[in-house]
Amino acid sequence: MLLAKIYVTLKPGVLDPQGEAVGNGLKAMGYKDVTSVRVGKYLELQLDTDDKSYAEEKVDEMCRRLLANPVIEKYRYTLEEQR
Amino acid sequence: MKFGVIVFPGSNCDQDVYHVISEVLGKPVDYLWHGDTEVSGYDCLVLPGGFSYGDYLRSGAIARFAPIMPAVIDFANSGGLVLGICNGFQILLEAGLLPGAMRRNDCLQFRCQYTNLRVENDETPFTNLFKKGQVISIPIAHGEGNYYADEDTLKELEANKQIVFRYCDPSGEVTKEANPNGSVGNIAGIINRQGNVLGMMPHPERCAEVILGGTAGRELFASIVEWWERRK
Numbered sequence: 250m251l252l253a254k255i256y257v258t259l260k261p262g263v264l265d266p267q268g269e270a271v272g273n274g275l276k277a278m279g280y281k282d283v284t285s286v287r288v289g290k291y292l293e294l295q296l297d298t299d300d301k302s303y304a305e306e307k308v309d310e311m312c313r314r315l316l317a318n319p320v321i322e323k324y325r326y327t328l329e330e331q332r
Numbered sequence: 333m334k335f336g337v338i339v340f341p342g343s344n345c346d347q348d349v350y351h352v353i354s355e356v357l358g359k360p361v362d363y364l365w366h367g368d369t370e371v372s373g374y375d376c377l378v379l380p381g382g383f384s385y386g387d388y389l390r391s392g393a394i395a396r397f398a399p400i401m402p403a404v405i406d407f408a409n410s411g412g413l414v415l416g417i418c419n420g421f422q423i424l425l426e427a428g429l430l431p432g433a434m435r436r437n438d439c440l441q442f443r444c445q446y447t448n449l450r451v452e453n454d455e456t457p458f459t460n461l462f463k464k465g466q467v468i469s470i471p472i473a474h475g476e477g478n479y480y481a482d483e484d485t486l487k488e489l490e491a492n493k494q495i496v497f498r499y500c501d502p503s504g505e506v507t508k509e510a511n512p513n514g515s516v517g518n519i520a521g522i523i524n525r526q527g528n529v530l531g532m533m534p535h536p537e538r539c540a541e542v543i544l545g546g547t548a549g550r551e552l553f554a555s556i557v558e559w560w561e562r563r564k
Contacts, residue, residue, distance in 0.1 A: 263435065263480065264435065264438065264478075264480075264514065265435075266435070266436050266437065266438045266439070266440050266478070266514070267436055267440065270440055290389075315389070315393060315394075315397065316389070318390055318393070318426070318433050320425075320432060320433035320480070320481075320482075321433045321435060321480055
């Protein structure tokens with residue numbers, strides 16, 4: 250079994266109203282050091298395979314086709330062995 | 333001329349669209365279930381508003397892979413008329429039938445209100461009963477209608493007259509104040525290069541009868557019929 254941890258984030262330059270609102274909230278709470286917040290998505294996929302290169306190919310394909318929208322988002326992932 | 337209204341799990345404007353086509357226009361229309369795989373026999377497909385598949389992940393992202401979608405994509409690619417309204421527009425973007433993507437409204441609010449739209453292109457099958465520059469009033473109801481396309485795509489949309497509607501003030505000026513969601517260029521609706529697939533965030537089916545407060549939406553649906561009749 251492999252565990253894929255996938256991070257989907259907005260591309261730099263794409264406005265993130267949600268991140269801005271969270272950032273303003275943090276500033277209002279007194280965290281003056283916060284200069285920018287970007288909100289993204291985190292996904293975990295359990296894969297019924299031990300073949301890392303196969304899994305990599307499939308996870309990448311899933312990211313491109315569904316999990317991220319390449320017009321506004323980018324993605325990265327890690328694969329971990331799981332017992 | 334026969335219409336098909338595609339029903340996804342979570343669509344909630346399908347019955348309004350069906351009503352306008354059957355009762356207001358008096359044209360034949362069927363519901364098409366997302367699990368169907370055939371769209372033959374139809375002349376115009378409508379992807380209605382709502383929250384298909386709960387809009388999980390991204391609006392329209394999962395609906396785009398519904399069993400009926402390969403047939404819809406084939407239909408569009410062979411010149412069939414496709415109208416995507418609100419969530420339907422989001423699905424068309426995810427499916428790649430229209431360029432760009434939707435982001436959350438810049439105000440972070442769900443906006444449910446009448447908007448003024450300037451008709452930018454009156455030569456489409458969906459807008460031929462309007463006049464270029466005309467200001468029409470059609471309501472929106474969405475939380476993610478903040479249209480985005482990169483610079484090159486925007487230039488291309490402009491050059492090919494693919495921007496069909498822009499949010500404007502009552503006098504037709506395209507201003508920042510008239511933009512309800514932060515959409516680039518105040519874009520409210522675009523058409524594909526071939527001119528047969530229209531996506532728009534405003535809901536024409538909600539303003540197609542006097543009793544509902546407006547009739548601009550009726551003209552949009554009537555344009556489709558008009559275009560079809562003229563073509564024969």
